[in-house]
Amino acid sequence: MNYKIAVLNGDGIGPEIVDEAVKVLDRIGEKFGHKFEYTQGYLGGESIDKYGIPYSEETAKICKESDSILLGSVGGPKWDNVEPDKRPEKGLLAIRKELGVYTNLRPAVLFKQLKSASPLKDEIIGEGLDVMIVRELTGGIYFGPREYSDEKAVDTLPYTKGEIERITKKAFEIAKLRGKKITSVDKHNVLDTSKLWRKTVNELAKDYPEVEVSHMYVDNAAMQLIANPRQFDVILTDNMFGDILSDEASMLTGSLGMLPSASLGDGKVGLYEPSHGSAPDIAGQNIANPIATILSAAMMLRYAFNLTKEADAIEKAIEEVLQDGFRTVDIYTDGMKKVGTAEMGTEIANRI
Numbered sequence: 001m002n003y004k005i006a007v008l009n010g011d012g013i014g015p016e017i018v019d020e021a022v023k024v025l026d027r028i029g030e031k032f033g034h035k036f037e038y039t040q041g042y043l044g045g046e047s048i049d050k051y052g053i054p055y056s057e058e059t060a061k062i063c064k065e066s067d068s069i070l071l072g073s074v075g076g077p078k079w080d081n082v083e084p085d086k087r088p089e090k091g092l093l094a095i096r097k098e099l100g101v102y103t104n105l106r107p108a109v110l111f112k113q114l115k116s117a118s119p120l121k122d123e124i125i126g127e128g129l130d131v132m133i134v135r136e137l138t139g140g141i142y143f144g145p146r147e148y149s150d151e152k153a154v155d156t157l158p159y160t161k162g163e164i165e166r167i168t169k170k171a172f173e174i175a176k177l178r179g180k181k182i183t184s185v186d187k188h189n190v191l192d193t194s195k196l197w198r199k200t201v202n203e204l205a206k207d208y209p210e211v212e213v214s215h216m217y218v219d220n221a222a223m224q225l226i227a228n229p230r231q232f233d234v235i236l237t238d239n240m241f242g243d244i245l246s247d248e249a250s251m252l253t254g255s256l257g258m259l260p261s262a263s264l265g266d267g268k269v270g271l272y273e274p275s276h277g278s279a280p281d282i283a284g285q286n287i288a289n290p291i292a293t294i295l296s297a298a299m300m301l302r303y304a305f306n307l308t309k310e311a312d313a314i315e316k317a318i319e320e321v322l323q324d325g326f327r328t329v330d331i332y333t334d335g336m337k338k339v340g341t342a343e344m345g346t347e348i349a350n351r352i
């Protein structure tokens, strides 16, 4: 079958990691008889350079006419001084909002071969870690009304009941297919939005008696992720808390460069992007870890195209590459074979 994929490289390491995901998708296409057609769009800094704005109508059209979107990451020092509404990150927020992708799935899964790359002790890791962070993506403080002057700045954190309900339902549906356990993370002791969040989660919990629900304050959750990560199955949380906790959870898996994500809504087109940023400190050096982006492409096959065998093949190839000892520098440990971004992508593609 033919699948149309919009490809947005973004900035920093974006082009390098997206190239490797495309390499792997092409191999899947050859092996399983699919045709992936790519159309290049522009987001973030690269879009500012081309169109003067971080998200253009041209790119919006390409995305809406595609079956799915593969995205690198945006931002970097080059655009740090552009006016706030034109920053690269505003382009990312705009495309998420426009596509209505309110569910951000960030699976933190530790490949057993990377146990020694995780900073956690063996007894804490145990048999392994598999936490699904379900992050609300199109509401909350990143989108609330704001004001700024040299004397006062205001950000606001609005959530409607409807916004909380729809992400909570997604989390329950996901939990039903996994360990049947949700930890809803909030700041109920301080924030009114968290009060509404907790009340809504408890109301919906009645429709899912098979799923065990508990609540945790975000500050405690940040600590518990390190102290006892195996207690978590699905973490349901808001936009900013999910952003922060997912970077933290990524380290349990060895590196931020291992954490993929899928951003999904009720519409046809989802956004598949690594959880990390554009890593300007290592851009252009062929050292970035492409695995988060390649795993995001696997999530695309699974969620957007229903290509389960193909998604499994990517995940298995990654496991084999890790088993064979190949490591980018961020997950390197003594005795392993250090490889660059492109070599890692090739090793993965070769095992499909």
Ligand SMILES: NC(=O)C1=CN([C@@H]2O[C@H](COP(=O)(O)OP(=O)(O)OC[C@H]3O[C@@H](n4cnc5c(N)ncnc54)[C@H](O)[C@@H]3O)[C@@H](O)[C@H]2O)C=CC1
Residues within 6 Å of the ligand: 013, 017, 072, 073, 074, 075, 076, 077, 089, 092, 256, 257, 258, 273, 274, 275, 276, 277, 278, 279, 280, 281, 282, 287, 288, 289, 290, 292, 330
């Ligand atoms: N989704 C997106 O497009 C996001 C964009 N950003 C933007 O990215 C820029 C850099 O932000 P930072 O705070 O530095 O976060 P970052 O996630 O880009 O990097 C944090 C650290 O992790 C490392 N790292 C990230 N991805 C890696 C990979 N694949 N392989 C190996 N190491 C990796 C980086 O080298 C850096 O040391 C900023 O402009 C920020 O706004 C940040 C987060 C998400």
Ligand SMILES: CC(C)CC(=O)C(=O)O
Residues within 6 Å of the ligand: 089, 092, 093, 243, 275, 276
């Ligand atoms: C750059 C921000 C808009 C978002 C972010 O950090 C993320 O989605 O992980």
Ligand SMILES: [Mg+2]
Residues within 6 Å of the ligand: 243, 244, 247, 275, 276
């Ligand atoms: Mg982030």
